[in-house]
Amino acid sequence: MPITLSESEQESLLEFSIQLAKDAGAVILQGSKSIRQELGSSGIDSKKNSVDLVTEWDVKVEEIVQNAVKEKYPDFGFIGEESYSKGLRPELTDDPTFCVDPIDGTTNFVHGFPFACISIGVIYQRTPLIGVIFNPFLNQLVRTFTSWNPGLALADVNGQTVPGTKFSALKGHGAFLNLTTRLPLSPPSPLSSLSSALIGVEWGHDRTKELVDKKANSFSRLAGDPAFGVVGGKMAHSMRSVGSAACNYALVASGSLDLYWEIGCWPWDVCAGIVVAQESGGFASGGPHVNHDGDVTEEILHGRKYIVVRAIADTP
Numbered sequence: 001m002p003i004t005l006s007e008s009e010q011e012s013l014l015e016f017s018i019q020l021a022k023d024a025g026a027v028i029l030q031g032s033k034s035i036r037q038e039l040g041s042s043g044i045d046s047k048k049n050s051v052d053l054v055t056e057w058d059v060k061v062e063e064i065v066q067n068a069v070k071e072k073y074p075d076f077g078f079i080g081e082e083s084y085s086k087g088l089r090p091e092l093t094d095d096p097t098f099c100v101d102p103i104d105g106t107t108n109f110v111h112g113f114p115f116a117c118i119s120i121g122v123i124y125q126r127t128p129l130i131g132v133i134f135n136p137f138l139n140q141l142v143r144t145f146t147s148w149n150p151g152l153a154l155a156d157v158n159g160q161t162v163p164g165t166k167f168s169a170l171k172g173h174g175a176f177l178n179l180t181t182r183l184p185l186s187p188p189s190p191l192s193s194l195s196s197a198l199i200g201v202e203w204g205h206d207r208t209k210e211l212v213d214k215k216a217n218s219f220s221r222l223a224g225d226p227a228f229g230v231v232g233g234k235m236a237h238s239m240r241s242v243g244s245a246a247c248n249y250a251l252v253a254s255g256s257l258d259l260y261w262e263i264g265c266w267p268w269d270v271c272a273g274i275v276v277a278q279e280s281g282g283f284a285s286g287g288p289h290v291n292h293d294g295d296v297t298e299e300i301l302h303g304r305k306y307i308v309v310r311a312i313a314d315t316p
């Protein structure tokens, strides 16, 4: 018998995920401190190639999360970045399934670039239901982020107050920054063309000539001035590369980025972000068929081609 979740069970699942993200955030901060002290020594491995990094902390955080899930929800599925890369391939069913990236933005985590987060998604009946993205570093970077809501930018983690920014959403209930600030952060404005957009892009892990050339070509056309020789140039306002898919989705949900797309990510990078972005009024989709206006299906979630556009004012 498939597991069904009532409204109140969904809400307590969200609360559980938020607490889990806070607990994991404390470990991520601890890991960051220790890895920065040891930088240059061991503890950092690569998966597919020298830019696909994994640290002992990715594994440790995933274990913490997985154990907590097993204890509280023993019958739920679990898809995690690190267990997947060790060969675990759980089949997706209609049952609730956690879809977790313990540290999204591992390269940032290693370099001390403060855009790294834990991304906890829950898939239910094969579509993302809950999203929690917790970046425990963020207010070290820019004051304006914390000044979005200064009183709420501190999250209480295990009795300790740590800086952090938490995005969460439950389908049909809106998306929030630090629980009470509804996203997007300001009323959506129109988005008339790519030329007025701030766009999230990423270089990703695949650095083959074919792929790097294609990406560079896309980036060049987005940035370039068609009046000065860039064929197909859109001259977008600019592009940003924050190094974490989940953070990109959160920035689109906030309205800070107009759109973000990436090819090559995995469901755990985007699952939580999809719910947060959709609940903020944004449009989330992806391959293989971008042409849809409804839920993100299992096919899209696993399609490894993702696009998200912020909420747009209802204008022609």
Ligand code: LIP
Binding pocket: 053, 081, 101, 103, 104, 105, 106, 107, 202, 203, 204, 205, 243, 244, 245, 246, 262, 265, 269
């Ligand atoms: C990262 C993604 C990012 C992508 C990186 C990497 P990780 O995830 O979130 O969008 O460009 O190549 O896949 O490996 O830090 O969990």
